[in-house]
Amino acid sequence: MDITGRKLFVKALQEEGVDTIFGYPGGTVTDLFDELYKQDEIEIVLPRHEQGLLHEAEGYAKSTGKVGVCLVTSGPGATNIMTGLADAHYDNIPLVCFTGQVPLSLIGNDAFQEVDIVGMTRSITKYGVTVRDRKDLGKIIKMAFHIASTGKPGPVLIDLPKDIQTASGPAEYPDSVQIRGYKPNESVHIGQLKKAYKLLKSAKKPLILAGGGVNIAKANELLKEFADKMNVPVVTTIMGKGAIATTHPLYIGNTGMHGKYASNKAVSECDVLFSIGTRFNDRITGDLNEFAPKAKIVHIDVDTASISRNVVVDVPIVSDAKLALEKLLEWAEPKDTAAWQERIKAWDEKNPLEMRRDRGMTPQMIMEHINHTFDEAVFVTDVGQNQMWATQYLDIDEKRQMITSGGLGTMGFGFPAAIGAKIGNRNTEVVCVTGDGGFQMNIQEMATAIVQGTPVIICLLNNQYLGMVRQMQQLFYGKRYSAVCLRKRRSCPANCKGPNEACPPYTPDFVALAESYGAHGIRVEREEDIQAALDKARTYKDAPTVIEFLISSDEIVLPMVKGGNPMSEMILK
Amino acid sequence: MVREENIMKDRWIALYVENQVGVLAKVSGLFSGKSYNLQSLTVGTTEDETVSRMTICVTSDDITFEQIKKQLNRMVEVIKVIDLTDVPIHMKEILFAKVLRVNAAEKEEVFQIAQVFNVQVADIGNDSVLLECKLTAHRNNELIALLKIEI
Numbered sequence: 001m002d003i004t005g006r007k008l009f010v011k012a013l014q015e016e017g018v019d020t021i022f023g024y025p026g027g028t029v030t031d032l033f034d035e036l037y038k039q040d041e042i043e044i045v046l047p048r049h050e051q052g053l054l055h056e057a058e059g060y061a062k063s064t065g066k067v068g069v070c071l072v073t074s075g076p077g078a079t080n081i082m083t084g085l086a087d088a089h090y091d092n093i094p095l096v097c098f099t100g101q102v103p104l105s106l107i108g109n110d111a112f113q114e115v116d117i118v119g120m121t122r123s124i125t126k127y128g129v130t131v132r133d134r135k136d137l138g139k140i141i142k143m144a145f146h147i148a149s150t151g152k153p154g155p156v157l158i159d160l161p162k163d164i165q166t167a168s169g170p171a172e173y174p175d176s177v178q179i180r181g182y183k184p185n186e187s188v189h190i191g192q193l194k195k196a197y198k199l200l201k202s203a204k205k206p207l208i209l210a211g212g213g214v215n216i217a218k219a220n221e222l223l224k225e226f227a228d229k230m231n232v233p234v235v236t237t238i239m240g241k242g243a244i245a246t247t248h249p250l251y252i253g254n255t256g257m258h259g260k261y262a263s264n265k266a267v268s269e270c271d272v273l274f275s276i277g278t279r280f281n282d283r284i285t286g287d288l289n290e291f292a293p294k295a296k297i298v299h300i301d302v303d304t305a306s307i308s309r310n311v312v313v314d315v316p317i318v319s320d321a322k323l324a325l326e327k328l329l330e331w332a333e334p335k336d337t338a339a340w341q342e343r344i345k346a347w348d349e350k351n352p353l354e355m356r357r358d359r360g361m362t363p364q365m366i367m368e369h370i371n372h373t374f375d376e377a378v379f380v381t382d383v384g385q386n387q388m389w390a391t392q393y394l395d396i397d398e399k400r401q402m403i404t405s406g407g408l409g410t411m412g413f414g415f416p417a418a419i420g421a422k423i424g425n426r427n428t429e430v431v432c433v434t435g436d437g438g439f440q441m442n443i444q445e446m447a448t449a450i451v452q453g454t455p456v457i458i459c460l461l462n463n464q465y466l467g468m469v470r471q472m473q474q475l476f477y478g479k480r481y482s483a484v485c486l487r488k489r490r491s492c493p494a495n496c497k498g499p500n501e502a503c504p505p506y507t508p509d510f511v512a513l514a515e516s517y518g519a520h521g522i523r524v525e526r527e528e529d530i531q532a533a534l535d536k537a538r539t540y541k542d543a544p545t546v547i548e549f550l551i552s553s554d555e556i557v558l559p560m561v562k563g564g565n566p567m568s569e570m571i572l573k
Numbered sequence: 574m575v576r577e578e579n580i581m582k583d584r585w586i587a588l589y590v591e592n593q594v595g596v597l598a599k600v601s602g603l604f605s606g607k608s609y610n611l612q613s614l615t616v617g618t619t620e621d622e623t624v625s626r627m628t629i630c631v632t633s634d635d636i637t638f639e640q641i642k643k644q645l646n647r648m649v650e651v652i653k654v655i656d657l658t659d660v661p662i663h664m665k666e667i668l669f670a671k672v673l674r675v676n677a678a679e680k681e682e683v684f685q686i687a688q689v690f691n692v693q694v695a696d697i698g699n700d701s702v703l704l705e706c707k708l709t710a711h712r713n714n715e716l717i718a719l720l721k722i723e724i
Contacts, residue, residue, distance in 0.1 A: 122599050123606050127649045132594070147649060181591060181652045305643035
């Protein structure tokens, strides 16, 4: 018996085991929301802005490993999710996003709320399609879930014209689907892998560089075993943080633009760089000619196109991280790297990540307290200085996960992603580290957090500036603080050189703002009060808590490598 | 010194893709989005109506060309990528050359050129000749050059 498209839509989601859908209604999707109203297996999360919606779905997907499902209307609903789609595409987060579309007969007529969203998102989705025939609907939804969650995961967009939703057609939702142009890599070239292993085995100064691919493949345990067995030190990218527990003796730290001194030094000095699941982004390599100059490079990545694109490698291997590590573990034999490890340790002792205790409350101290407070948690960061401090200092292990916007660097990501993570993990504490700039980019989601009953703990590092840009202006632009002061008003002098007594007050009052939403607000100005604030926030189980930490505007993220410079040229003080 | 793999040259790819709305835009969008240098692109349906074949010419160095093939391969809509470099292929360019404002004597000259180059006279007007040339791109260019000088 035939059923309507809207009925098949709900049926498909149910068969995919979807329990939560992030949705914002509108003219062209009212039929779908009407159908969702009639059932209670799938819960609808209604955000306050579609950008927040998409980041919530990202946080949900990233923290649960499930596919995040989004439903928005045509036109502005669709264009508002584009930033999030680009973010998910860059960081390989599995999403299936449905956008409403005007009826097929109106497409191309400049109808009300019509945009060519598939055309607009072609380069920021893994796959996108407009359903043009009701009979294809089931197959297309199946394809979307398959493509989003397999291989290198990513967002898939399905554009659903209104008349497809109401048209009758086949009731079947297929169990599986064959796509002739899509064959995710499911094997590994043993010959190449053996070559890579031999190279590592013969190395005197070997180093493993683990990227986000290790976390996506859930190969953390395997990586730890492999490193352990062979005594090879490990550095990570920001997305790879947690690939091995940060407390593990072989773990050095993050590498890259704001990487640890010892990590960047190790990359520059190693003789074999064994990299897994990284795309060698410019933030990791710096000047390409000076990257790992003494090393033979092994590159394992599931995406063929990531290999030999940025860095020319000696042993390229197309494989999922898990698959490759399983095989490598069969061969792994202990090797002596004591001297090399001593050298790394000496670098680390010479220039450790700083923890100064002589100038009041610092962001580093706040991270230290977070580390001591939460045993099992999901940490979600926004973008900017707060993100760098969090990714430098927070300890990540089997019980503590880190979610951050690494590739696109989307300000406004952190808070909604934290809400999404909490929705997916209601029994786990979720801590959002954010800044006063990024928090305000999706601050309307406070209402979503309240209505969803998600007691996210928001550690808001308020330095009254867009700090990451300010830092660049401070170091490389003669302290010309152009358009980064969030206190600046029209009455201020145009060429302000930094905070002074005449500065106007900050707006908004974050504590009062939180309270106006029905959330909790705590302001912390002194180191002595950090712990009490965190402890207090943990007692609130009903609504989020904003802990506003008033930190100095002059705090900068160190070490730092200027964009395009070699990784060995670090600014340390 | 310019290394061999850094030399820019024309390369050819044949592409089998799903015959669907938007696939051409996606493929051509890849070239503009990633700053690849697209020389020519033709597309048509194959004997299997669900499949289209594209023939693409790009100007690139070796490394970029490898990247282009990989990027095309990872598109869901792309079924097969065939690199036509270093494989025996039969390549012809079709050129229609309309020679205008020719008098009787010049027409005669055009006919002679057509004979030498072994191309068809497709149409003749009062003061014009239309040549249909199915030659190599190189030979077609020579023909154009000759017509420019002679007529």
